[in-house]
Amino acid sequence: MEVYLDNNATTRVAPEVLEAMMPFFKSEYGNPSSMHRIGGRVKKYIDKARERVAALLNADPSEITFTSCGTESDNTAIRGAVEAAPDKRHVITTRVEHPAVLGMCRYLHKYNYRVTELSVDKEGMLDLDELRNAITGDTAIVSIMWANNETGVIFPIDEIAQIVKEKGVVFHTDAVQAVGKVPIDLKKTPVDMLSISGHKLHTPKGTGVLYRRKGVKIAPLIIGGHQEEGRRAGTENVPYIVGLGRACDLAAEHMEDENTRVRSLRDRLENTLLNTCPDTRRNGNAERRLPNTSNISFEYIEGESILLMMDNIGIAASSGSACTSGSLEPSHVMRAMGVPFTAAHGSIRFSLSRYNTEEEIDYTAAQMPPIIERLRELSPFVK
Amino acid sequence: MWDYTDKVKDHFFNPRNTGKIEDCDGIGEVGSLACGDALTFTFKLDENKEKIVDARFQTFGCASAIASSSALTEIVKGMTIEEAEAVTNQDIADFLGGLPEQKMHCSVMGREALEAAISNYRGEGDGTKPAADVDTDIVCVCFGVTGHEIERAIRENNLKTIEDVTNFTKAGGGCGGCHEDIQAILDRINGGESAERTKKKPLTNIQRMKLVQEVIENEIRPQLKNDGGDIELIDVEGPKVTVAMRGACSGCNAAQFTLRDVVETKLREYVSDDIIVEEEK
Numbered sequence: 001m002e003v004y005l006d007n008n009a010t011t012r013v014a015p016e017v018l019e020a021m022m023p024f025f026k027s028e029y030g031n032p033s034s035m036h037r038i039g040g041r042v043k044k045y046i047d048k049a050r051e052r053v054a055a056l057l058n059a060d061p062s063e064i065t066f067t068s069c070g071t072e073s074d075n076t077a078i079r080g081a082v083e084a085a086p087d088k089r090h091v092i093t094t095r096v097e098h099p100a101v102l103g104m105c106r107y108l109h110k111y112n113y114r115v116t117e118l119s120v121d122k123e124g125m126l127d128l129d130e131l132r133n134a135i136t137g138d139t140a141i142v143s144i145m146w147a148n149n150e151t152g153v154i155f156p157i158d159e160i161a162q163i164v165k166e167k168g169v170v171f172h173t174d175a176v177q178a179v180g181k182v183p184i185d186l187k188k189t190p191v192d193m194l195s196i197s198g199h200k201l202h203t204p205k206g207t208g209v210l211y212r213r214k215g216v217k218i219a220p221l222i223i224g225g226h227q228e229e230g231r232r233a234g235t236e237n238v239p240y241i242v243g244l245g246r247a248c249d250l251a252a253e254h255m256e257d258e259n260t261r262v263r264s265l266r267d268r269l270e271n272t273l274l275n276t277c278p279d280t281r282r283n284g285n286a287e288r289r290l291p292n293t294s295n296i297s298f299e300y301i302e303g304e305s306i307l308l309m310m311d312n313i314g315i316a317a318s319s320g321s322a323c324t325s326g327s328l329e330p331s332h333v334m335r336a337m338g339v340p341f342t343a344a345h346g347s348i349r350f351s352l353s354r355y356n357t358e359e360e361i362d363y364t365a366a367q368m369p370p371i372i373e374r375l376r377e378l379s380p381f382v383k
Numbered sequence: 384m385w386d387y388t389d390k391v392k393d394h395f396f397n398p399r400n401t402g403k404i405e406d407c408d409g410i411g412e413v414g415s416l417a418c419g420d421a422l423t424f425t426f427k428l429d430e431n432k433e434k435i436v437d438a439r440f441q442t443f444g445c446a447s448a449i450a451s452s453s454a455l456t457e458i459v460k461g462m463t464i465e466e467a468e469a470v471t472n473q474d475i476a477d478f479l480g481g482l483p484e485q486k487m488h489c490s491v492m493g494r495e496a497l498e499a500a501i502s503n504y505r506g507e508g509d510g511t512k513p514a515a516d517v518d519t520d521i522v523c524v525c526f527g528v529t530g531h532e533i534e535r536a537i538r539e540n541n542l543k544t545i546e547d548v549t550n551f552t553k554a555g556g557g558c559g560g561c562h563e564d565i566q567a568i569l570d571r572i573n574g575g576e577s578a579e580r581t582k583k584k585p586l587t588n589i590q591r592m593k594l595v596q597e598v599i600e601n602e603i604r605p606q607l608k609n610d611g612g613d614i615e616l617i618d619v620e621g622p623k624v625t626v627a628m629r630g631a632c633s634g635c636n637a638a639q640f641t642l643r644d645v646v647e648t649k650l651r652e653y654v655s656d657d658i659i660v661e662e663e664k
Contacts, residue, residue: 380421
């Protein structure tokens with residue numbers, strides 16, 4: 001049996017998405033910028049995809065820019081905003097962001113930007129007063145993720161966006177993990193920019209979106225032609241853009257399933273593991289969390305060993321342990337939350353999708369305890 | 384995913400000699416929960432105290448840590464203490480058909496546990512580290528690595544860079560605060576070729592102005608001219624350098640980034656780390 005529980009890393013390509021893409025690998029090869037009908041009819045599909053993405057976010061199609069990935073969207077938002085406000089030298093983010101955001105902020109730090117990284121508590125939640133106090137007249141942009149990729153913890157983006165807006169500062173949110181899993185309505189939530197990654201939404205890798213509210217000024221990251229109204233030069237990745245449009249439709253269709261069936265599968269897996277394996281703990285707030293993500297620490301054993309044992313019987317997940325990443329310290333998210341070392345090294349992230357079945361979850365729940373027991377028998381810390 | 388050899392996988396999935404010998408002749412306990420890997424190694428000698436008849440391990444750590452521990456027990460069984468003493472971390476890695484570079488510290492942990500256990504057998508240490516490391520200075524605070532351990536890893540494995548040292552001992556893999564100290568040890572052992580290059584002498588104001596001028600003239604202007612731009616030095620006041628962008632650079636959207644990316648980086652590299660470049664409007 002092969003059980004894929006690593007959907008926060010990437011997802012299976014939906015057959016409907018692949019089907020929608022196929023013509024653009026074959027007969028519909030035109031360049032959407034061309035004057036002739038071969039290009040013109042391709043342009044219509046790009047427009048349609050833009051409408052579909054906008055619909056999922058309740059945004060205007062003109063506010064949607066297609067990019068190559070979530071990282072490009074994050075980079076464009078942050079670097080673009082600071083470049084558009086050259087007199088401001090301060091950036092605010094959080095300690096638990098994805099490297100696509102943190103890396104860019106730390107890059108700016110090298111160029112004399114002041115960077116505030118907001119802390120989180122033991123449950124991975126922000127202190128909004130810390131945010132309020134951090135914003136100054138010198139702040140160029142605030143970038144705070146919608147949901148955390150490692151723990152699934154959801155930040156109160158409505159409230160955060162409101163706070164930042166009142167101070168008149170640009171607000172960006174990396175919503176790569178949230179889009180498609182929780183309802184998003186940008187007519188109600190005043191975020192200025194939002195990043196999406198296609199391959200977390202069941203498209204192939206190589207596509208992303210930056211939502212930019214009308215009137216928000218950013219400099220482009222990629223400069224050249226007039227594509228995407230000059231906001232992102234480079235000939236459009238037509239098949240993938242069309243696929244992403246279809247994926248957004250499907251995400252809206254499956255949103256309820258994600259929040260009921262997938263959520264209950266996740267809960268079932270989590271509760272079984274917490275109850276059957278001694279010395280385990282859940283990482284992250286239990287309530288304010290994505291419906292598909294569970295992060296569990298198996299104390300006194302190490303994550304890479306757990307993952308390899310799981311892989312050996314066909315179960316795919318990921319770990320915040322140091323050894324899996326090639327770094328020597330456990331994940332920055334676990335450390336920011338103050339998860340003790342005894343637990344951080346043995347943290348495992350299970351992330352589900354709509355393709356997971358009850359049978360797969362029961363298989364995983366049954367296979368995990370012997371793995372944990374076997375590794376604990378080897379460990380000098382288990383008496 | 385790590386590229387582990389079949390031998391590593393075999394020793395991970397089917398570890399040999401697990402457990403702890405209660406009436407052992409020597410015990411070595413190295414590593415810690417905080418560091419992410421730890422090994423308790425015990426061995427038993429025959430009646431005449433000549434050869435190792437049994438060796439066992441308990442390991443907390445990744446696949447290569449478990450495999451290295453398992454390999455260690457297999458290697459030393461049947462050896463005399465003198466023979467076991469000569470086992471190096473490379474012997475452990477070789478036994479497993481090699482380890483990924485970044486995982487070499489797992490083999491070093493094995494060798495350290497073995498040494499600690501031998502020291503313990505001789506009544507020389509408390510069994511938590513090789514006797515030679517007791518009372519030596521900690522260089523890497525994050526992972527508790529001593530200067531002696533680093534020096535030994537450098538000599539035995541012919542290490543050249545800080546990254547090598549981190550791969551083999553973990554030292555320098557945390558906050559990075561000890562990189563200078565590690566470099567100093569590397570330089571001392573390897574002949575100190577690159578020791579002086581990174582040190583910049585403090586400059587007088589006049590020297591600083593002259594140097595800034597030279598760098599702009601020789602390093603920066605040619606680069607900007609390639610793009611149809613130009614630069615003019617307006618003022619140098621302490622670390623603050625004021626310049627004006629000319630030609631295609633003036634009024635260019637990317638000028639702010641040119642300033643920081645090109646001008647400031649170059650000046651920091653050649654003149655001093657605290658340089659701040661500002662544009663005169």
